Amino acid sequence: MKESYADNAPGSADTDRSPTIVNSVLPRTPFELDASRPLVYWASGDDPYNNTRQALSNVDLSASKGKRVLLKPNVGRNAEAQTGVTTHPQVVAAAIDAFRESGADVAVGESPIAGVTMSEAFENSGIAAVAKKRICPLIDMDVRPYVTYEIPDGVAIKLLKVCREISEYDIIVSIPVMKTHMHTGVTLSVKNMKGCLWRRSKVEFHMLSQLPGREEKPLDIAIADMSSVLRPHLSIIDGTIGMEGLGPSAGTPKPLGVVVVGVDAFAADSVACAIMGISAHDVPHLRMGAGRGHGVIEPDSIDVIPENFKKVLDPFARPPEKLSIEFSGFNILDQQSCSACQSTLLMFLRRYGKQLREKASDNEDITVAIGKGHEELPEGTLCVGNCTAKHKNCGIFVSGCPPVPSEILSRFYL
Numbered sequence: 250m251k252e253s254y255a256d257n258a259p260g261s262a263d264t265d266r267s268p269t270i271v272n273s274v275l276p277r278t279p280f281e282l283d284a285s286r287p288l289v290y291w292a293s294g295d296d297p298y299n300n301t302r303q304a305l306s307n308v309d310l311s312a313s314k315g316k317r318v319l320l321k322p323n324v325g326r327n328a329e330a331q332t333g334v335t336t337h338p339q340v341v342a343a344a345i346d347a348f349r350e351s352g353a354d355v356a357v358g359e360s361p362i363a364g365v366t367m368s369e370a371f372e373n374s375g376i377a378a379v380a381k382k383r384i385c386p387l388i389d390m391d392v393r394p395y396v397t398y399e400i401p402d403g404v405a406i407k408l409l410k411v412c413r414e415i416s417e418y419d420i421i422v423s424i425p426v427m428k429t430h431m432h433t434g435v436t437l438s439v440k441n442m443k444g445c446l447w448r449r450s451k452v453e454f455h456m457l458s459q460l461p462g463r464e465e466k467p468l469d470i471a472i473a474d475m476s477s478v479l480r481p482h483l484s485i486i487d488g489t490i491g492m493e494g495l496g497p498s499a500g501t502p503k504p505l506g507v508v509v510v511g512v513d514a515f516a517a518d519s520v521a522c523a524i525m526g527i528s529a530h531d532v533p534h535l536r537m538g539a540g541r542g543h544g545v546i547e548p549d550s551i552d553v554i555p556e557n558f559k560k561v562l563d564p565f566a567r568p569p570e571k572l573s574i575e576f577s578g579f580n581i582l583d584q585q586s587c588s589a590c591q592s593t594l595l596m597f598l599r600r601y602g603k604q605l606r607e608k609a610s611d612n613e614d615i616t617v618a619i620g621k622g623h624e625e626l627p628e629g630t631l632c633v634g635n636c637t638a639k640h641k642n643c644g645i646f647v648s649g650c651p652p653v654p655s656e657i658l659s660r661f662y663l
């Protein structure tokens with residue numbers, strides 16, 4: 250299947266040298282938008298393909314005729330569709346068909362999180378199969394050198410390393426899954442654009458230091474910064490099977506059978522939040538981005554079609570404030586970790602947590618640390634991932650970036 254992956258790199262595929270500075274934001278959306286009163290559409294039912302086509306039928310896609318359209322699903326992790334981790338393949342299939350019928354040249358692209366191979370993620374998600382059937386190119390956006398985007402009004406970040414395709418395609422469509430997120434509250438179409446950041450530069454968002462005088466987490470501020478230059482031209486939010494609780498990867502699948510579409514990504518996210526039983530004002534990156542004028546989240550300023558979307562409202566369980574409550578017997582210290590380490594640890598605890606507890610000789614909680622932001626750690630801490638290397642002498646250290654779950658187990662048993 251690998252041969253079907255587009256690698257249109259003009260030269261060496263593996264260099265991060267000679268980046269191009271792109272001084273402009275993404276071009277304005279070509280689709281009709283009343284920026285002061287955006288429209289958001291939704292459809293629900295058992296068939297994700299039909300839901301997507303129905304919701305998309307409200308948008309005049311003729312502006313995409315003759316244009317290069319890049320579909321950006323959430324498929325940076327290696328997971329199957331029914332897990333709620335990755336975008337449902339039938340939603341992607343419907344988007345490919347809708348844009349093709351409008352005369353667009355369509356491709357699907359993603360940049361995976363650390364430790365994931367893009368070709369495997371496309372295969373396991375089922376997106377490779379629907380793309381292959383339609384002879385639609387799949388792009389590993391990490392292959393080619395990045396371009397640099399400047400963020401003139403950036404607060405936490407001023408420059409972004411962005412996958413080159415983002416600057417080359419005329420229209421970028423964000424197709425996230427409706428999920429809660431332990432670090433950012435939710436991950437929807439605005440946050441999904443973080444997957445357009447090149448290779449490990451995604452991780453840098455998680456490593457920023459707290460900004461003096463700011464209460465918000467630097468990660469949230471950075472996503473709001475990013476949204477000033479990397480806003481999608483159209484959002485298709487996949488709520489076929491969402492994820493609640495320990496999202497974005499270790500939560501519980503939440504079957505909803507709904508798809509939300511909007512030209513204003515913030516408005517689409519706001520309506521998706523409402524369906525999840527969450528106020529967009531409680532999601533810091535949406536609140537800050539909207540506050541800077543990047544989109545609308547105020548429910549009274551958004552027209553939803555059909556109006557009665559509350560009939561599909563189904564509150565999502567929020568991420569726990571403290572992971573140690575979720576995994577009793579563990580004291581989990583997470584300071585500035587990225588999603589890759591977090592998913593590894595959560596997968597590990599789900600699979601081996603009980604075994605580890607039984608092996609522990611006393612009744613005290615097992616302290617586990619991830620992330621690079623720890624100044625000091627208690628004696629005996631299980632330090633997971635390279636970011637904790639400076640504390641390796643205070644307990645058990647498991648190297649790797651991201652670390653491998655089986656390695657955590659074997660280090661514990663040494």
Ligand code: SF4
Binds near residue numbers: 585586633635
């Ligand atoms: S060690 Fe873990 S937290 Fe640090 S960058 Fe790697 S995956 Fe992310």
